[in-house]
Amino acid sequence: MNVHSEAEEWVVARAAAKIHRDAKTKYDRILESAIKVFARKGFHNSRISEIAAEAEVADGTIYLYFKNKDDILIRLFENSLEQIIADLRAEIGKENDALRKLRRFIKMHLDLVNKNPNLAVVLQVELRQSNKFMKEYEPTRFIDYLNLIAEIIREGQAQGAIRADVAPGIVKRALFGALDEIALHSVLTRKGKDYLRTSADQICEMFLRGIAA
Amino acid sequence: MNVHSEAEEWVVARAAAKIHRDAKTKYDRILESAIKVFARKGFHNSRISEIAAEAEVADGTIYLYFKNKDDILIRLFENSLEQIIADLRAEIGKENDALRKLRRFIKMHLDLVNKNPNLAVVLQVELRQSNKFMKEYEPTRFIDYLNLIAEIIREGQAQGAIRADVAPGIVKRALFGALDEIALHSVLTRKGKDYLRTSADQICEMFLRGIAA
Amino acid sequence: MNVHSEAEEWVVARAAAKIHRDAKTKYDRILESAIKVFARKGFHNSRISEIAAEAEVADGTIYLYFKNKDDILIRLFENSLEQIIADLRAEIGKENDALRKLRRFIKMHLDLVNKNPNLAVVLQVELRQSNKFMKEYEPTRFIDYLNLIAEIIREGQAQGAIRADVAPGIVKRALFGALDEIALHSVLTRKGKDYLRTSADQICEMFLRGIAA
Amino acid sequence: MNVHSEAEEWVVARAAAKIHRDAKTKYDRILESAIKVFARKGFHNSRISEIAAEAEVADGTIYLYFKNKDDILIRLFENSLEQIIADLRAEIGKENDALRKLRRFIKMHLDLVNKNPNLAVVLQVELRQSNKFMKEYEPTRFIDYLNLIAEIIREGQAQGAIRADVAPGIVKRALFGALDEIALHSVLTRKGKDYLRTSADQICEMFLRGIAA
């Protein structure tokens, strides 16, 4: 390889990087950078300036798109959850039977942890360290998520597949809590795919038997 | 009530307070004050000086008993869990049947949240906001707690009351997660006794059916 | 003087102050303020906030230009010494004869103490109270200063005016030590011009005879 | 060696240590410990509790013998200087000739640095870091020390060996400064015996020629 072509390649690579960078909105670039930085350093140890550097924008620019540091975390949560809910709905839609829907739901929840480790760290660990998120955030999206479960349960009850005395409003939280704790353990101990698969099976077995008519 | 008796009562009250204060070690007084202050203001918004004032000791005195602010939280967690584990063991000991043990366990876990609201706030919300706790703490006591559940499950499997293909190491976490999420919701929304009772019943029903042979 | 003209003068003075303030870089303003404050209160008794106030910048701004409090002292030392060395070189350059150069050097060293009393206090007293300066600082500039003396001595030896058995590396320190002690005494007892003049004469007489061939 | 005699030896050693410890007054033990600790850690980084531990006394005991931390340093300085002055007087007394006395003085000053490295570190570096010492201390002992030099010079002038136009009050400081700077350099760079010997010779040669009639 001669010097000429090396230089040419470098120019091409730079141009490609720039196109890629320009293709995304600054908003998205900041969110993606925040996920990386939060996952790497933790929420409280991440500096706005680091996120800005990672996103190749100025510190002040972040405040054109986000109210403050906690807001990045919360919007990140909402954005991700919105996408996840959409994906889950699509996945669930492939089944008619409520119990089979729940099975898909459980498997997919834990599969997401496996496939998005950075996001999982942020949602499982860092998010809960924001006082604003824990105390002030109106958890609309989170409630949407929980209600996905409640809906399936009610559907199952209508179908006669799930016991009528099961309280969807409570069981939705119990199931979420179970999945969440498994996800947290997976993230903190870096136990990955196998652990999550086995756990998904165990939880399916237990919950479905637990609420089946 | 006349002024005289008021003054007398005040004297008596002061004396009682002093006796109470002297009766406890400074260590215990600091821990109890920390629970109150953390529950009231949140971990990050609590000042060491507030805890010291509440415990009626000097700021510096706290550092004779604790390494730092996070250490207070962690020791508070360990102390509480140690007591809780002892109480749970005693409670469980009253039954021979594994499934009945689990039932007692579940009911008591949520009953503790009801009976110690301040402690519950700290353990459910504030504790998780300490980066040191989430990332550096070796969760020995927590594992002890989880293993209480695993033990009962293994016992039930030996008795033939619980399915042999249930994985105690996973189900213990799933059950804890479910209870924890219900506890968190109770704490954040200030839903108390009734919510916790109903939830305990629902979780018992679901889990016990879910793992029964 | 009437009130009218007083007010006018004040306006003029303020304007002048502002021009003066804007003309210098923040870096220089902070250094100059530090000299004043350190001289007035001593290094350990000076607060960063005082230096900031004197320089009319925010506390945090200081940390955009300096690593920490000790760094201000060290940079102050280096900046001053750099200027002093340049001036001394110019002064020395006016003579050809090594002994006459030394004479100029000695007189000028003590004259600087007389002309910059604040800086002298800082360099003689406060600088030595910084642990970082005494133990961690790599004294490049100071060595440059000492080597000015060594160079002149070597020159004198080449010229045959100074004994060949004089060790420049030791005598440079002995001469500096002598001047430094006189300077310190002048600063601590506020003995000024006359004391310094007489001392310069005495030291010249003694050193030059002491090393002359 | 059998176990029996080992135990016996240990008892004897302990007893000897205790006797040694008791033989010195607490005052002396604290001063000696302070020299060690200050030399090891520096004045500002030494804790009263460390000095107390080293001296095997309680923290509070130190305040029965010393006003405060700076007082330890100052009393340490005075104690040492008193001893040094006595030794120097004895040494000087061995000569009649003023110039020979000065020679002995210079050599002994630098020899003391060589022989008491810990003390030298404290007197050369740490002492100057005490604001109280630099600004409030009435330097009686130090003046005694300087006057030793002045006396010899006056003696030499009376003998006709030293020029009459030499100002003893200035030259004493110049000589001290020269010796002090060499001592400091030796301490900071850990250049020991050889450096100090050569320096002593150079300074003798220069000073004695410099002031000789």
Added chain:
DNA sequence: GATGAATGAGCTTTCATTCAT
């Protein structure tokens, strides 16, 4: 919209000193 220099509030922790025993 984008920048980044400047701001300044905010707080844990240390450790010399005291004093009841």
Added chain:
DNA sequence: GATGAATGAAAGCTCATTCAT
């Protein structure tokens, strides 16, 4: 005299946020 548990004042530095350009 000796102890050592308790005190509490004291301040450097960080970093989220602003705003003039």
